[in-house]
Amino acid sequence: MKAKKEIKTEKVSKQKELGLTADKDDFTEWFTQLMIKADLADYTDVSGCIIFKPSSYAMWEKIKSETDKRFKKLGVKNCSFPMLIPEKYLTKEKEHVKGFAPQVAWVTEAGESKLSERLAIRPTSETIMYPSYSKWIRSWRDLPLKLNQWNSVIRWEFAHPVPFFRTREFLWNELHTVLATEKDALQEGEDILEAYDDVGTNEMALYGLVGKKTEKEKFAGAISSTKIHYILPNGRIIEGPCFHYDGQNFSKAYDIKFLNENGKEQYGFQCTYAITTRMLGTMFAMHSDEKGLIIPPKMAPNKIVIIPILFDDSKEKVLKKAGEIAKDLEKFDAFVDSRENYKPGFKFNEWELKGIPLRIEIGPRDLDKGIVVIARRDTSEKKEVKIKDINKFVEKALEEMQNSLLEKSKKLFKSKIEKTSSFDELKKLIENKKVGIVPMCKNVECEDKLKAETKGAKAVFISEDKIKNEKCIICKKKAEYFVYCGKVY
Amino acid sequence: MKAKKEIKTEKVSKQKELGLTADKDDFTEWFTQLMIKADLADYTDVSGCIIFKPSSYAMWEKIKSETDKRFKKLGVKNCSFPMLIPEKYLTKEKEHVKGFAPQVAWVTEAGESKLSERLAIRPTSETIMYPSYSKWIRSWRDLPLKLNQWNSVIRWEFAHPVPFFRTREFLWNELHTVLATEKDALQEGEDILEAYDDVGTNEMALYGLVGKKTEKEKFAGAISSTKIHYILPNGRIIEGPCFHYDGQNFSKAYDIKFLNENGKEQYGFQCTYAITTRMLGTMFAMHSDEKGLIIPPKMAPNKIVIIPILFDDSKEKVLKKAGEIAKDLEKFDAFVDSRENYKPGFKFNEWELKGIPLRIEIGPRDLDKGIVVIARRDTSEKKEVKIKDINKFVEKALEEMQNSLLEKSKKLFKSKIEKTSSFDELKKLIENKKVGIVPMCKNVECEDKLKAETKGAKAVFISEDKIKNEKCIICKKKAEYFVYCGKVY
Numbered sequence: 001m002k003a004k005k006e007i008k009t010e011k012v013s014k015q016k017e018l019g020l021t022a023d024k025d026d027f028t029e030w031f032t033q034l035m036i037k038a039d040l041a042d043y044t045d046v047s048g049c050i051i052f053k054p055s056s057y058a059m060w061e062k063i064k065s066e067t068d069k070r071f072k073k074l075g076v077k078n079c080s081f082p083m084l085i086p087e088k089y090l091t092k093e094k095e096h097v098k099g100f101a102p103q104v105a106w107v108t109e110a111g112e113s114k115l116s117e118r119l120a121i122r123p124t125s126e127t128i129m130y131p132s133y134s135k136w137i138r139s140w141r142d143l144p145l146k147l148n149q150w151n152s153v154i155r156w157e158f159a160h161p162v163p164f165f166r167t168r169e170f171l172w173n174e175l176h177t178v179l180a181t182e183k184d185a186l187q188e189g190e191d192i193l194e195a196y197d198d199v200g201t202n203e204m205a206l207y208g209l210v211g212k213k214t215e216k217e218k219f220a221g222a223i224s225s226t227k228i229h230y231i232l233p234n235g236r237i238i239e240g241p242c243f244h245y246d247g248q249n250f251s252k253a254y255d256i257k258f259l260n261e262n263g264k265e266q267y268g269f270q271c272t273y274a275i276t277t278r279m280l281g282t283m284f285a286m287h288s289d290e291k292g293l294i295i296p297p298k299m300a301p302n303k304i305v306i307i308p309i310l311f312d313d314s315k316e317k318v319l320k321k322a323g324e325i326a327k328d329l330e331k332f333d334a335f336v337d338s339r340e341n342y343k344p345g346f347k348f349n350e351w352e353l354k355g356i357p358l359r360i361e362i363g364p365r366d367l368d369k370g371i372v373v374i375a376r377r378d379t380s381e382k383k384e385v386k387i388k389d390i391n392k393f394v395e396k397a398l399e400e401m402q403n404s405l406l407e408k409s410k411k412l413f414k415s416k417i418e419k420t421s422s423f424d425e426l427k428k429l430i431e432n433k434k435v436g437i438v439p440m441c442k443n444v445e446c447e448d449k450l451k452a453e454t455k456g457a458k459a460v461f462i463s464e465d466k467i468k469n470e471k472c473i474i475c476k477k478k479a480e481y482f483v484y485c486g487k488v489y
Numbered sequence: 490m491k492a493k494k495e496i497k498t499e500k501v502s503k504q505k506e507l508g509l510t511a512d513k514d515d516f517t518e519w520f521t522q523l524m525i526k527a528d529l530a531d532y533t534d535v536s537g538c539i540i541f542k543p544s545s546y547a548m549w550e551k552i553k554s555e556t557d558k559r560f561k562k563l564g565v566k567n568c569s570f571p572m573l574i575p576e577k578y579l580t581k582e583k584e585h586v587k588g589f590a591p592q593v594a595w596v597t598e599a600g601e602s603k604l605s606e607r608l609a610i611r612p613t614s615e616t617i618m619y620p621s622y623s624k625w626i627r628s629w630r631d632l633p634l635k636l637n638q639w640n641s642v643i644r645w646e647f648a649h650p651v652p653f654f655r656t657r658e659f660l661w662n663e664l665h666t667v668l669a670t671e672k673d674a675l676q677e678g679e680d681i682l683e684a685y686d687d688v689g690t691n692e693m694a695l696y697g698l699v700g701k702k703t704e705k706e707k708f709a710g711a712i713s714s715t716k717i718h719y720i721l722p723n724g725r726i727i728e729g730p731c732f733h734y735d736g737q738n739f740s741k742a743y744d745i746k747f748l749n750e751n752g753k754e755q756y757g758f759q760c761t762y763a764i765t766t767r768m769l770g771t772m773f774a775m776h777s778d779e780k781g782l783i784i785p786p787k788m789a790p791n792k793i794v795i796i797p798i799l800f801d802d803s804k805e806k807v808l809k810k811a812g813e814i815a816k817d818l819e820k821f822d823a824f825v826d827s828r829e830n831y832k833p834g835f836k837f838n839e840w841e842l843k844g845i846p847l848r849i850e851i852g853p854r855d856l857d858k859g860i861v862v863i864a865r866r867d868t869s870e871k872k873e874v875k876i877k878d879i880n881k882f883v884e885k886a887l888e889e890m891q892n893s894l895l896e897k898s899k900k901l902f903k904s905k906i907e908k909t910s911s912f913d914e915l916k917k918l919i920e921n922k923k924v925g926i927v928p929m930c931k932n933v934e935c936e937d938k939l940k941a942e943t944k945g946a947k948a949v950f951i952s953e954d955k956i957k958n959e960k961c962i963i964c965k966k967k968a969e970y971f972v973y974c975g976k977v978y
Contacts, residue, residue: 042621042624042625043580044570044571044617044620045575045609045623046573046574046575046617049571049573051568051569051571051621052568052569053568054567054568054636057566057568057569058566060569077543077546077547078543078546078547078550079540079541079542079543079546080540080541080549080641080660081533081540082533082535082538082540082658083572083610083641083643084535084538084594084643084658086534086535089534097533101600102601103599103600104599104600105573105596105598105599105608106596106597106598106599107594107595107596107597107610108595108596108597109594109595109597109735110592110593110594110645111593111594111645111647112588112590112591118598119535119594120598121572121610124837126535128535132531135531136531147543151521151641152572152575152640154572156599156600158600169571169572169573171569173868176547194503235699248648275922342745359500371907376744392665400625415814477649
């Protein structure tokens with residue numbers, strides 16, 4: 001094209017090396033490349049722990065602030081408890097400790113001294129928070145108590161770590177509440193799940209389905225666990241934000257009692273909620289493609305990059321206009337990539353790789369015509385836009401992109417699920433990277449058998465569909481519910 | 490007064506028990522009571538670690554957001570590194586490990602397994618971040634690199650813990666930067682300290698003095714350390730936000746090199762910065778009094794409490810008006826304390842204890858007159874204000890309170906310092922809860938002797954005052970500088 005007098009650039013032939021070389025179908029390789037090359041995260045020598053680099057961390061901060069905003073309306077307050085938990089605290093609720101003990105990282109020494117009691121790094125904070133709850137709560141007037149922490153926890157999983165999806169340290173919120181009645185607790189559960197789902201749907205463009213876990217899969221110490229589930233293009237189910245209803249299990253173990261309005265002593269009803277950095281992985285994996293990262297505009301730290309096409313004789317003029325446009329688009333955190341040692345094509349690729357939702361190209365000829373070219377990251381669609389119309393155009397384009405990604409995620413979900421009553425068909429579905437909805441009884445052995453014969457798929461959550469005269473897909477006895485079966489991360 | 494038909498309240502005689510019973514002169518007891526009774530923090534069974542309860546944590550969040558705002562302008566980006574550090578990483582910079590090893594909490598077991606290498610819980614993150622810096626930085630174009638974390642660290646101090654001031658786990662930011670030249674590094678140091686000081690001065694109403702540490706007191710591994718210092722009413726110096734200039738000490742140990750603009754390989758220049766939850770303690774201790782917490786309005790999560798004076802026959806009317814006023818004062822997070830089982834006097838005391846900057850009292854007679862009574866927490870001043878003028882009045886009152894607290898803190902600082910060349914006088918100053926400015930040589934032994942003979946006071950930071958023919962207060966040899974000497978937390 002108009003490259004005759006283009007400013008000399010350093011020899012840059014990194015293009016290929018910079019971009020992704022794997023197909024999205026080759027999910028693990030593709031995702032690993034995406035994580036590193038889009039500058040989202042990096043490994044360290046601490047096995048199973050990753051670095052959240054500024055761009056992914058900025059998106060985590062967005063998840064935090066959006067969740068906090070919704071939590072605040074529901075009366076949740078943030079606080080901070082110690083990260084270390086004395087062993088004797090951890091072991092008070094028996095099911096809970098059984099679930100977590102195999103994954104606990106233990107502090108046994110400090111400086112030159114051996115500690116008299118081992119301290120766990122929190123795998124979750126019930127056991128350090130509830131002794132204080134027991135002390136603080138006296139009367140029904142102290143309820144509801146809704147304390148939340150944004151922190152990181154360590155669970156020393158021995159399964160293969162996958163960045164964002166399964167890491168030994170991850171970031172999350174943990175909200176632990178006490179209510180006076182079961183009814184209040186279950187209502188709160190609905191409200192908080194709705195808040196999480198709102199963040200997932202309307203900020204992260206992720207279509208998810210709320211579903212209760214089976215007895216086998218519920219949280220250690222809970223009466224029931226309910227999560228929001230997503231399905232990735234590779235057919236894996238992702239367990240997203242969760243609500244564990246603990247009833248009085250912990251309040252009895254940790255002596256969380258209050259005098260009710262009739263002056264009678266009573267144990268509190270408790271709930272636990274979390275959203276984790278796994279949501280980042282879900283969002284990256286859901287929307288991105290072979291060119292790199294695609295993220296919903298609402299989540300993007302910078303929504304627009306402006307790339308000036310620079311020639312010796314018009315450089316100044318073009319840069320000046322680019323700067324003006326950036327200023328005009330300040331509320332979208334627009335920025336100009338004015339580096340002279342890279343060609344425009346290289347820059348296009350780099351910012352596509354890194355997932356900036358909109359790219360504005362502006363060269364001297366465009367300037368003469370009073371236009372720019374705007375390209376959308378998700379569709380690669382390019383449009384000429386009059387300079388005076390840019391603001392209106394990008395506002396609309398960003399909104400359309402946000403909606404379109406959600407729509408795509410919803411379609412994908414629907415396309416991935418299929419009902420069947422045949423175990424053979426279920427196996428085929430799973431081989432084809434799909435999720436089956438199948439009738440099952442409540443027998444844990446059937447779940448075990450399902451897992452064994454499908455190379456690791458499991459009954460992930462219970463469908464709300466009514467069941468009538470169906471038979472369990474495994475034992476052929478009376479089925480109790482439909483369950484979503486598939487592989488999970 | 491008008492209490493004849495006051496609504497019956499539950500018998501509440503907790504007044505005394507609720508309020509502080511210690512004088513501020515009895516600092517430790519007063520501060521401990523303040524912390525617990527104003528609902529700021531609580532102890533746990535994890536020795537030396539405290540719970541940051543919602544009110545103090547909300548103020549910490551304010552410090553974070555105000556600091557972040559200023560950091561962002563200086564090109565700082567937030568991120569998250571693992572909290573665990575392999576022992577071999579920790580030991581690369583010799584001075585650094587010497588300083589921190591005695592305080593490290595070590596993870597040695599995970600689940601049922603013994604780890605092959607001990608992992609430190611970060612006491613600070615240089616040693617986990619810098620191996621990545623070494624990998625990421627290639628050319629001068631990658632500089633400056635300015636990565637920040639908001640997290641918590643563990644330093645297993647064996648000295649007596651004091652809530653907020655000295656705890657084994659504390660919350661902080663740690664900003665670690667790499668720059669191409671020493672000049673850039675030192676300029677950045679000034680800019681970041683200015684940002685911290687701006688948060689301290691203009692948000693927290695704390696007057697502080699920037700000062701460099703002596704060789705003995707500088708950070709382990711640094712070339713120089715500079716901190717902002719505050720002086721509490723009890724004469725203790727508080728070391729606030731800090732800047733450690735590391736020169737090339739760490740970049741050499743961790744191999745952080747870059748090709749400069751001339752194509753020559755060169756080690757980076759590094760800086761480290763932090764602000765901690767100790768600032769909360771400083772703020773609480775500085776401004777509060779025997780009635781409880783006083784906090785600068787800008788830091789208060791709720792700036793106004795509205796207390797309706799309730800009588801059977803006018804209750805509805807008064808509550809309605811109180812609600813309207815609260816709504817009108819929404820931007821100050823005003824709220825109505827409409828509890829019927831507590832008398833107004835009890836509520837006055839409770840919110841004074843908890844440090845709400847302004848209290849609005851409204852009763853039926855006030856309503857008839859179209860006025861309310863507004864009381865300021867710091868001065869106890871009460872004023873009748875026309876209902877239509879409330880908004881304007883509180884805006885001004887909050888601003889005045891903010892300024893007045895800063896002014897008070899500045900006056901206190903000035904009143905606490907005194908210059909002397911006599912060691913005996915210095916001892917007297919310290920006994921009288923003051924801080925001496927004294928001439929000293931640079932000899933570490935003189936600092937040791939100073940500490941030994943003053944029951945723990947030390948040379949805390951170097952004055953910028955020029956020194957001429959003064960002699961060291963200890964050894965009587967030529968003095969090199971004036972230093973601020975006092976006790977610290």
